[in-house]
Amino acid sequence: MIRVMLPYHLRTLAQCDAEVELNVDPPHTALAVIEALENKFPTLRGAILEHGSRQRRPKIRFFACKEDISHAAMNKPLHEDVVAGREAFMIVGAISGG
Numbered sequence: 614m615i616r617v618m619l620p621y622h623l624r625t626l627a628q629c630d631a632e633v634e635l636n637v638d639p640p641h642t643a644l645a646v647i648e649a650l651e652n653k654f655p656t657l658r659g660a661i662l663e664h665g666s667r668q669r670r671p672k673i674r675f676f677a678c679k680e681d682i683s684h685a686a687m688n689k690p691l692h693e694d695v696v697a698g699r700e701a702f703m704i705v706g707a708i709s710g711g
Contacts, residue, residue, distance in 0.1 A: 617633050
């Protein structure tokens with residue numbers, strides 16, 4: 614069971630709690646987690662990954678085990694602590710400006 618933490622705007626779209634638990638089939642990658650999340654909450658399709666390219670949207674960041682993995686390959690295996698549910702896979706809405 615993989616734990617996923619969602620920011621407020623995605624929780625509102627999905628009408629769910631801040632943390633959701635997902636059964637994700639191997640391989641356990643960021644892309645697999647996002648696809649499982651979109652299958653469970655179809656309203657999130659296009660909010661995290663672009664519809665056509667399936668690339669991360671510009672203002673969305675991914676964190677796992679206190680590490681920013683936003684620019685890592687989406688098919689890179691996740692850390693064992695995330696897969697085991699000891700650490701959460703975090704989706705964060707980035708802030709920009711000055």
